[in-house]
Amino acid sequence: MKLATKAVGGIQPGKPWSKNSPQNILFKLIPSVSPIFLAAALVAITDLKGKMGFLLAWAIFTTVFILIWPFVIKSKNARGELFLQAIISISSLTFFAVIAWVFSSVLTPGIKAFTPSLFIGDGANVEVDTPLNQGGLLHALLGSIIVVGIATVISVPFGILSALYITEVRGKLVPYVRFFIQAMSGVPSIVAGLFIYAALIVTQVIPYTGFAGSLALAILMLPTVARTAEEVLRLVPDDLRNAALALGGTQVRTIFQVVLPSARSGLVTAVILGVARVAGETAPLLLTAFGGNTVNLNPFEGSMATLPWFIFNQMALGTENDVARAWFAALTLLILVSITFSLARVLNRKKF
């Protein structure tokens, strides 16, 4: 082998299995490190000042380097590779930085505003400048739980029925059913709220109640539940169905005694994902459940406060303490959504 390589005239073949040479590593590092120094120099010398100035200069230099550096490297293959890698890493880092920014900017003021009484009191006696240790968001938290709970009860049967139609009945309408479920998942949340408002509240069938909010949320929740449930039911092996049918079971009994139980954990995931989808919806609740300042546990009478509405309302009021409450409510909502989301993930890991 050695002889063979020498014979070609000193040109070494590439060895993908060997480690990077120091020169190689240096070449990869220069475009990512040098913008930092250049930006620092620019901040020190010119009138571009501050953290934001540095970030901006860094972003511009990095972009320029990414665009130019591949042409400094002579090898054509390495050029494209480096270009793509740099673009991928920079755009993913940007995205994750922004998401981390969102999380941290909710965390800091949210934790700062925390007093235990926020979980005990409702908004009944809260005036414009009531300090944070009086009154709280209990009414909103309970309202959210009730509204989302009823929405779940309404939408889950329909969602699972749609999924069962696609995977079990397999009738002529299957493509259309999937099509309409897909279409339904694109209904903007405000339109769902408007629909309930037009159909039930304007026509005075029911007034502003928690139940109206639940109906609006159920519309938004149904497609999520249906699509996830469909995916899960698809994973149930056909052998199980055939065995049940061969034992003389009717289709209904097959579904209820074999298919649904074997997909149980997946169906729970579908429900939880649906909950996570609607727990933070604000716009439809503004038009349906509206809001309120006191604890209201009856979804069929009187308007009902919910966490998203609480945040919306406190932000709109805009005084210092109101905004602090809004931040704390946002933190609560974010934690609740994250927990439901992780719960769905954990359950989903146990595949059958």
Place this chain on the structure above:
Amino acid sequence: MTFGGVFSFIVLAAIFAYLFLSSTPVFREFGLGFITNSQWVSGDGFPASAGSTDPAVFGLFPMLYGSTLIAIVAMLISLPISVALALGIVFYLPKKLSTTVTLITDLAASIPSVIFGIWGLFVLVPHAKYWATLLDKYLGFIPLFNSEFKVFDQSPFIAAIVLSVMITPIITSVAREIFSQTPLDLIQGAYALGATKSAMIRNIVMPFGRSGVIGGAMLGLGRALGETVAVFFVLNLTYDKTNWLRILDSEGGSVASLIVAKYGEALDFEIAGLFGAGLVLFVLTLFANLVAAAIVNQTLQKGGRKVKK
């Protein structure tokens, strides 16, 4: 069970029917002018045909155009980022890391819009104003970044940034699904011919996934069009003037935000106008979503078969 199957169709039809019926007074009064006119005057709450001296006149055009503008700008920001992210997840990151990254993007997709609203209003706006100032100062010769009033608050630019953060996870997950369906024999064929990873992606993955990614982008567009609360807080609505291209000026429009902004003090006729706005929004997003879904499904089905290239 068949009932369960067609239930979603019933709901969609009911939404359309109720919004259409409730908005007939407005369409009867203004006809198509409701969509093409540029004004939103509440007046005394009655139309001119009812003998009102201070008539209510509604025209949706600035809102409709504004909605589309911020949605498209948001999509243009998030599309390259999403594609790069999806490529990274599918082809570059090691398995464990890519599962984590997928998890984080999915989690980001489930952050409620009201949280983006509060973040946008109190945290992002000061920074975005600074960026907008710089854009105007140094790139002001481009009409897009030209500003008339130099206020930079509550501009479509800021709304588009917020929206782009919201739709990036959605486009990413569609793109990821599509890229991972690239036929393995084509990928291995490319490697066998000596292609580097980037060459393989350029020549195999991109041609295969292009239409699917466009579908994902349209899905994001539909989502951005219907987004309400986050936009409501960071955008200043101007009803009588269309802000064609100056995304840094604090004049914008959004159909969904219009509904939230106006419904509180609206009388019957204006409520009908808002239902009309909802109907237009519904039809628009439905259209965007159906086209997107059709494209994505076509690409995913193609995945099983061999592709000519």
